[in-house]
Amino acid sequence: MSFDQHIVQVVNASLVDEFEMEPEALKPEARLVTDLGMDSLDLMDMVLLLQNAFGVELREEKRIREVRTLADLYTLIGVIKQEMNA
Amino acid sequence: MNGQRVMITGMGAVSPYGAGVDAFWQGLVRGASAVGREPAVEAIGGVRSKVAAVVPELDVRVIDRKKRRFMSNMSIYATLAAMEAVAQSGLAPEHIARRSTGLCLGSTLGSPCELEDFFRQWVQTNSIDNVKSTFFFKIMNHSCVANVAQSLGIRGRIIAPSAACATGALAIGMAAEMVATGQQEIVLCGGADEHHVAATAVFDIMNAASCRYNDTPEATPRPFDRDRDGVVCSEGAGMLVLESLEHARARGAQILGEILGFATLSSPGSLAHPDSGTIQECIEAALDSAKIPPGKVDYVNAHATATEHGDLAECAAVTGALGAAAPVSSLKGHFGHAMAASGSLESIACVKMISESTLIPTRNLHTPDAACQHMNLPVKVTGCSLQVVLKNSFALGGVNVALVIGRSSA
Incomplete structure (x- = not known):
């Protein structure tokens, strides 16, 4: 699957900066909770961070609850951005 | 205690x-x-x-x-x-x-x-x-x-x-x-x-x-x-x-020092101005708690933050409680006033002074205030044996604390 590289770059940089993750751990298939060690507070703060980074609404976005992996996240942000531009 | x-x-x-x-x-x-x-x-x-x-x-x-x-x-x-x-x-x-x-x-x-x-x-x-x-x-x-x-x-x-x-x-x-x-x-x-x-x-x-x-x-x-x-x-x-x-x-722990006494008393006369009478009472209560006579205090680590009211009230209180023989210094001249951390950082310094037999003077003290001139205010690092140290700490709000810290004799 190919992702918008800008989205990948911004998401990954945010996770490295804010959550001190190792860049090599940030593979698309990595699961946010079980592989990357995020908990509910981290997920809330990640949503805040990405809202600001991409200028999108994520906090009230129902589809964010279905996100399990980084790939899910890249895809959702891409879809929401496309919807905003449509 | x-x-x-x-x-x-x-x-x-x-x-x-x-x-x-x-x-x-x-x-x-x-x-x-x-x-x-x-x-x-x-x-x-x-x-x-x-x-x-x-x-x-x-x-x-x-x-x-x-x-x-x-x-x-x-x-x-x-x-x-x-x-x-x-x-x-x-x-x-x-x-x-x-x-x-x-x-x-x-x-x-x-x-x-x-x-x-x-x-x-x-x-x-x-x-x-x-x-x-x-x-x-x-x-x-x-x-x-x-x-x-x-x-x-x-x-x-x-x-x-x-x-x-x-x-x-x-x-x-x-x-x-x-x-x-x-x-x-x-x-x-x-x-x-x-x-x-x-x-x-x-x-x-x-x-x-x-x-x-x-x-x-x-x-x-x-x-x-x-x-x-x-x-x-x-x-x-x-x-x-x-x-x-x-x-x-x-458990065979290394003992660095001992807390011999402690007192805390309020100065209800003012939230802002220190009161030498209550500070003296607090020092005396801490010495009572330690069962240490005033003459046995080898050194006083003062709260002294370099305000006129505070320094002079503490000088009067220390003199009233102990006389003027014991050396007195404040460490605020070295690293300022660390607020809530000051009392514990300065207590650590007291333990080190006791264990290293080294008295740290008041930095930036060159000409003592006339009202403090009767006191023993060292200005140079001095080697000396310290057995009992008094540590004062005061706060806006009328809170006074005195600790008596001793060399480990265990």
Whole structure:
């Protein structure tokens, strides 16, 4: 699957900066909770961070609850951005 | 103190000299000033005092990120100091995890830096859109004690005394009483604070902050000196491990010193002005608690912040309680006033002075104020044997604390 590289770059940089993750751990298939060690507070703060980074609404976005992996996240942000531009 | 003897078996410090008791002690022995121009203070209009003593950049990644995300600087300082104190004490994780091991640690406020960020956004945007989930944990009045307990896994009493500048010394005294009375076997204790421009501003508003040495920051503060002009704010954390003599002996701990006595008394006459009569009573009560006659005090580590009212009230109280023979010095001239951390950092310095047989004088004291000239105010590092030391700590709000610290004779 190919992702918008800008989205990948911004998401990954945010996770490295804010959550001190190792860049090599940030593979698309990595699961946010079980592989990357995020908990509910981290997920809330990640949503805040990405809202600001991409200028999108994520906090009230129902589809964010279905996100399990980084790939899910890249895809959702891409879809929401496309919807905003449509 | 009545009850079990209370021993000091570990110490940890974060100070404007950096992380660790060694950096703190070496800074004092060298007579180095940790005071400098502070850009954060300079940025706020109307604050005439432009100086502070701040902690240099630290390696904070030794604290796990998931613990650290709840911490402002004051909790980070307290955690690093607590980790050092526990490491020195040799306490094993199973000692820490017992319900008989407690923590008594306070700060002046919850994090002022985090509160500023929060209200800046609140006022500017009328929203909370960018507030992180961990915000509240940094501004709680018991943020430091809660964070250190989580980081170290402490399961006994966790208590957060709050008495502004006397907090650190008060925490040590309360911890000592808990150990002496057998309520806890071990108590980690101390104070922590982070510098915020509001602290300097508050003293400046009361004409109590140092303003005349902005271009020569190393020359201020000047406790007891004729040319003193007020407080210089600083930050840090000092933590001590206290445990009963019986417990320390049973596990073969190295004993660094002993808390011999403690008293705290209120001065109800004024929230703002120190009262020499009550301070003297407090010193006398601490000596009574230690069962030490005044003539046995070898050295007084003064609170003296370099305000006229404060220095003179303390001079009068010390003279009234002890006479004028014992040497008296204040460490504020070295690293400013670390607020809630001052009492515990300076108590650590007292333990080091006893163990190293080295008396640290008052930095920046050149010409004693006429009202202090009768006192023994050393100005040079002096080698001398110290058995009993009195540590004073006072706070706005009329809180007075006196600790009596002794050489380990166990």
